[in-house]
Amino acid sequence: MRRLLHVELTRLRWRRAVLLLLLAVVALPVVFGVARAWSTTPPSAEDLARVDQQVAEETARPYVQKQLERCLAKPQRFGLAADDPDLQAQCESFVLPQREWFLYYETLDLVQERDETGLAVVALVSVLLLLAGTTLVGHDWNSGSMSNQLLFETRRTRVWTAKALVVFAVSLVLSLVVFSSYWLALWAAARSRDLPSSTGILVDCLQDGLRGALVAAGAALGGYALTMLFRSTVATLGVLFAVAVAGGALIAVLGIDAQFQPQTNIAAVVLDGADYYVQVPDECFTDRPPPGIACDEEKVLPAANGSIYVGSFLLLAGAASVLSFRRRDVP
């Protein structure tokens, strides 16, 4: 078995299309991370000085001062209470020009990144690794070299397993490194900007990365298993595409519950539980909903449910793939 693993690893290293995909797995998240760090860069001291000057100029304008006087005189008009002890400050923040009016910037918020770019990076890497898993064996079938391999190792289950292990392990290690680096880099950026960056947040992010890596490696394994089943890259991608389209239509037509949709389940695995929304009975919207009915629209899908969902698909594809590879004639 060790020999076979070595052979498959070598085969992967020599296959240029696969290497290019793996390169993209590393490069695209780097681009993503750099773009996030860049777009959340705090303004420079110069920018701030310029804006402050602008604010001062605007504040000094007569009509602005008139507004301020009006606010102090009749706070009710501005939605403020007349007996507010802080009336002066309230009115100033209400009518006087503020920095944010002239300078908009996003701050880097790791908690928010987890839900947004974190999930997007996992999705991107998963698709790339699925393609890599598919390409790796699709080539063996296409060229017919699978039969030649089987003349040197006839135990088909072993051949299947060796290839599967290499696909899974390489994908897992690579995506783990990529995701961990992604989070460490963003966390370091947040920390250097004195933004909230406790170790707790970092640990959460890294755990997302670990679960995301499992999802990505699972995608690679799934792509591999389906290609061993359909014996062609094109067929596999075609079937996946058709299933995605048909599945999407089915979900739309039948109104399938969000908790059974793939994206909810994958998000639940990566984020350790995902929010989804359900329809609640109309009675909930009356003034006094009758007791005993659930009116909470927002639900949480636990990671365990998501894992079972994703895992069963993977298991199904894997089992069909092994059985077919063991039984069918190899061209």
Next chain:
Amino acid sequence: MNDLVIETTGLHKEFRSRRGGLRVAVQGLDLAVPRGGVHGFLGPNGSGKTTTIRMLLGLARASKGSMELFGHPVPQSLPAVIDRVGAVVESPKFSPNFSGRQNLVLLARTIGAPTGRVDAAIETVGLTGRDRDRFKSYSLGMKQRLAIAATLLKDPELLILDEPTNGLDPAGIREIRDTIRDLGERGVTVLLSSHILAEVQQVCTSATIIGNGRLLASGRVDELLQGGPAVVRVEAPDPAAARSVLEGAGFAVSPAASDEPDLLVEADSPAEVTRVLGEAGIWLTALTPVRRDLESVFLELTEADTLGHEHVAHPTSGGAA
């Protein structure tokens, strides 16, 4: 110890055709290949040679029947014997984007063969200098050579070659023929499937001829060439007269070819032909014994099997194809 290297009994293979019927590729084939020597495996296109070989090697599943390699039942014991079997099955199938050498290295590592074997194999088949080029850039003959090199990685006791000289140039054909003969003499058993019957006759000690997936004849080549009536070729100044005289004397006579004046006469004794013609005052200009060759034996045996002959048979009870 069984002295048969390959033995199949009642081997069947059916393919389900697109139109829902069953195409029987191999039907009840009993193949026996003795240890040592080169054994020809002959048959017209589509007669089931490749299918039989693929079943022996575990690439295709038999619908019915049993097979043994070195006395071990296959495909069950294939893992135990495959290291002793080298095979080229029809067109060479390697990864097109890898070099010839890379392809061989991967295969060698699969069986734990030292890398030195790769160099040796490349040298034996004459690919040195081109071994680092991509497989897809090879000519047909070079691909075929690489396939033969791959069989040498195992140092096999049995070599199964399905049309190994397909696409080779005359020099290549001769090289392969010499290699095969060498191997046969060194004690390697070779099963050689080829349509170049002159080649087969030169190198094979024994042969099996199949048609439509059935055994037609099997045995030593000299035995296969025997049998049938002896034939002489008669050249005479007046073929028509000669023909009527010979037929009058009870010989079976046929023209050698439609546009040739020569006659083919079935006769155990050429002297008898000379005597009959001489007594009739016809003096022949030439008389040559016609040697039966493998080609004529083959054509006689497989006359009935035309390509495209549909065999839609009743499903056999065993299993599905």
